[in-house]
Structures are given as C-alpha cells and as structure tokens.
Amino acid sequence: MTSIEVQGLTKRFGDVVAVDNLSFEVARGSVTGFLGPNGSGKTTTLRMLLGLVAPTAGSATIAGSSYRQLADPLRHVGAVLESTNFHPGRRARDHLRVLCVAAGIAVSRVDEVLREVGLADVGARRVKGFSLGMRQRLGLAAALLGEPEVLILDEPANGLDPEGVHWLRRFLCSYADRGRTVLVSSHLLAEVAQTVDDVVIIAAGRLITQSSLADLANRATPGVWVRSPQAPALREALAARDVVAEVKGADTMVALATTTDTVGLIAAGAGVVIYEMTARRFDLEELFLELTTTAGGIR
C-alpha cells in the first residue's frame, strides 16, 4: 500500500528548475531513503510534499490527500526540517506546548515526547542554549507529538555527533518496526544504508532510480578483495580457473563474481600466500556517486 505518492512534481524558481517531473512512491510501513547530492532538489521536494512550497506542476500526496487537505496534519504526518525552527527565547517545553494547543493535542504529550527523544531534563531551558544535536532532537520531539503514522525527515543527521547519529538510527528503526512509514533524506547513502529498506535517488531534480536497497546492492559487482605479496601469481592462477581479477595496487586485487571459498582454494592450490581476504559485497557510496554524477550531473 502506498503511503506517499509523488506524481510529475515540478518546481521552477525563475529559470532554475529545482525539481523536474519527479515521480516516486513510498510504501506504507517502509523506511525509504531520499538521496541525492546537495542542491539536487530534496528539500524543495519535501517542502512541496508538506504544503510549504507550491509546486509549479504535478502533485504530492500523503495517504491519498495533499498535506493541506489533511484534517489533523500533525496526527498523520510528523516532519523534521532544518534545525532552526525555534524561537531562541522560548523554552523547549513551551515550543511544544504551542504546537499541541494549535493542533488540539493533549499537552501531556509534551513530557512524553521530551522523554522519548532524551530531552526530559532540559525542557525548561530556552532553545538558544541548545546545541545543534539538541535542536535536532527537539525537532523530532515536535514531529512525534501527534503520534503520526508517517515521519518525514530532511537531513536529520546533519550536525549530529557519531553518538547522535547512532541514536537516531536506532530510533528510526524502532519507529518503523511499529509499522510506520519513514521518509528520510540524506546526501550520504552510507548514512542511511543501515536504516532504509528502499531508496529514491535523485540528481539535478530528476529521478535517477527507485528501488529496494537490496536490488541496488545487487547492481554493484560483488567480488573478493585480496591482499597478497604474490598478487601476479594469484591473478594467473585465478585466470586459469576463469575467475577475472582486477589489480588495484602493488599487492591488492579484486576477484570478480566469485566467493572467498573459491579464491581461497585456488590460492592454496597455487601455493600463494594471502595476508587478507574480504568478500566485497558492494560499495554503495561508489555506486551512489556513479549514479548521481553520470546520470544527472551535479550542480
């Protein structure tokens, strides 16, 4: 079942086409990574999806209706956009109280979401004293107020320290485990590779590909990365058994379309010493770079 549907979405700012006839779908209950280099139109797309920016053409719907048509939007969709959405002089708890009152949500949710994001102790502090990581958490707390079934996050890992990124990753996984939908944008595939089921990749405002992460991984050539002081000898031995290997350095090589078992057996047969051997499943980041630069170009 489709949760988010984007159809022919286009946004022009003067002569600049920020988003160009973009279409994709996000399945209900999935975690989808919305990926593209900086300036590829991710934020504009998400802002159109959330009714903040009017599309030049096309449509974006959540559970079948546009964001502006949703009766109680906070109860359906939680959104975390940039981390500066706070009045610096307002206390964190008051920021959330304002949103509760406007959305008709019980104010008791404020303390619940503050606990959920680990800000329970600093709720009474003014936001101007908050670090970037705390602001991201407060933004997430605001998005969770209405217990929405869809969560949309724009570059949520920006400015987080490694511990914060780890926390966010676990949070999103547990959120999705409850059958909810998450759409999370990033300019780094590696950042979301451990979290997402599906990816939507865009560049220069156009769709490059939409697929499951598993399918994307299959598109990268699998192989075995080997380090050996006798690399040329191993390469010959592999070639004799119809295994193609690419030399990557003085003592390193990658054997393509094979397994560590096969390479190990051939090496033993040829009496070649091996220092190190790893099954190289795929390098998502390389693939991502290739997809977004060759197909779409960078701005």
Added chain:
Amino acid sequence: MNEVIRAEFLKLRTTRMFYGNALATLAFVPLFVAIAIQTAGDDGGGAALDTSEGLRSVLSAASSGSLMVLMIGIMVMAGEFRHNTATSTFLVTPDRRRVVGAKLIASTLVGVGLAMPTSVLSLAIAVPWLAAKDVTVDVLSAEVGLILLAAIAATALYALIGVGVGSLIRNQTAAVVAVLVWILVAENALVSFMPEVGRWLPGVATDALTGLGTPSYGLLPAWGAGLLLGAYGLAFAAAGIRFVVRRDVA
C-alpha cells in the same frame, strides 16, 4: 480557529519580548501625560488645560501603546519568518488564512488589553495632577469616555496594521525600520509638501482620532479619522493574508 488563536496567545506569553513591550508601553504613559501638561497653555504652545482640546491632549497618553502594539503585530508575523517558526506553524495549520487571521485577532485583543490599563493609568496620573492645577475632570463624562474609547480603538487598529506590515515585509528588521521611517520621516515630509493629502495619512488620522500631538493643518473629525484608520487596518490585514497564503516557505 479557537485553538489557533489560543496558540498565538501562548506564543506571545512564552517570549520575553511581549512583556518588555507591555512594560515599555505603561512606562510611556506618565511621560506623555507630563509632556502634555508641561506644554499646555500659553507658555507651552498647546491648548489650555481647562479646554476640551487640552484635556484631550493630556489623556491621549492612553494611546501610548499604539506604537508598541504596531511592533508586536510586526513581530508576531515577521518573527515567524525571522526564526523560521513559520515552517512548524504552517505544518500544524496548513490553512494560512487561519494562521494570519488568528494573529490579527490575537494582536487586536492584545491592543485592547494594553489600551485599557494605559487608559486607567492616564486618568490616575492626569486627574490628581490637573486637580492640583485647579482643573477638575469628570471621569465619568462622555467626553472622557470618548477620548479613551478612541485610544483603545487606535491601539487595536495598529495591531491590524502591524500584522499586515509584518506579512508584507517578512524581514522583521526591515519591517520595523520601514514603519519607523514612515512615521518619523515620510509622513511628515508628505504633509509638508502636500498638506491637503496629509489628513488622509494613517499617522495624521491617528492624531485626529486620539488627540495626540497638535498639528497645524486641518484634521478629519475624530469619527472620520477612526473610520479611515479602520480602513487602513483592514486593507493591511487583507493584503497580508493574500501575500502570506501565496508565498513559498523555503
């Protein structure tokens, strides 16, 4: 709609700016009363204190909140863009007409709420001071009532103008500067170059409505100035709503 208005009040109550403005407004009242009393009569150039013009100019201190409410109106709207809180505001209430409408209503009520204590304070300071100068003021007279009603109306209407300006000029600092330049420079310049146009300008209409200041050119009658100021308020409010609804929030 009630919820959106309540949220706007909560936004005001949870920042210090609002309390600062309210206190400053009250602090201006004794100052304005003192200026009006000191400049009254032949030596000061104003109307004598025992005339109705004199009384009007003293009690016009009750409208000292209008400028502050104008600033509050600007900050209520432009502040949303300054701090980017417009994003979360419009995510909660995607119908932006309701958001601007709630801001107009909340700011107007703040204007009324501020003009009432300034009215009381004006009387509390002016009446004994005038009594010491052998001028008796009938606090319950229609004359006093109308002066204070005009002060309350002007303060409330300035809230509409403020929210409208804050919607049209989204840069809060630019909006505040534009308003101050208009009030302190542009309007005076227009009045001196084209005196016949002067009475139709919002600041001059405010003077005519409240009795603040003693301009030498022809003023509209207070009721006409009130209607004119009301028209300005509604025009700014309507333009603000139109503008905010159409603009992208990026």
